[in-house]
Amino acid sequence: MDIQTSKIELVKLILDIDNTEFFQKVTNFIKNEKSDFWNDLSVAEQNEIRKGIEDLEQGKRIPYSDFLKKIS
Structure with a gap:
């Protein structure tokens, strides 16, 4: 699976999240992983x-x- 397909699959998973606390944790994780x-x-x-x-x-x-x- 290439990176673009993986991104699409991840977005699909994120769209199904209803737990706001979990969603916030994922958001914070992604923001912290940005390249320095x-x-x-x-x-x-x-x-x-x-x-x-x-x-x-x-x-x-x-x-x-x-x-x-x-x-x-």
């Missing part, structure tokens, strides 16, 4: 972001205008 962009980043990208945050916390900053000059 962080997980889509490579390890190298995650490390660069961590290093950037660490630099900021240590006061290592440059003015935005200097940054723009550096990259242009």
Whole structure:
């Protein structure tokens, strides 16, 4: 069974649910399972972001205008 067929079957099952508490649990579960962009980043990208945050916390900053000059 492909993913689209599975989705349709799941929707059919959900449509038959009359228990609001169970429906709320399923809704919350689905919302919590959404992909976090962080997980889509490579390890190298995650490390660069961590290093950037660490630099900021240590006061290592440059003015935005200097940054723009550096990259242009």
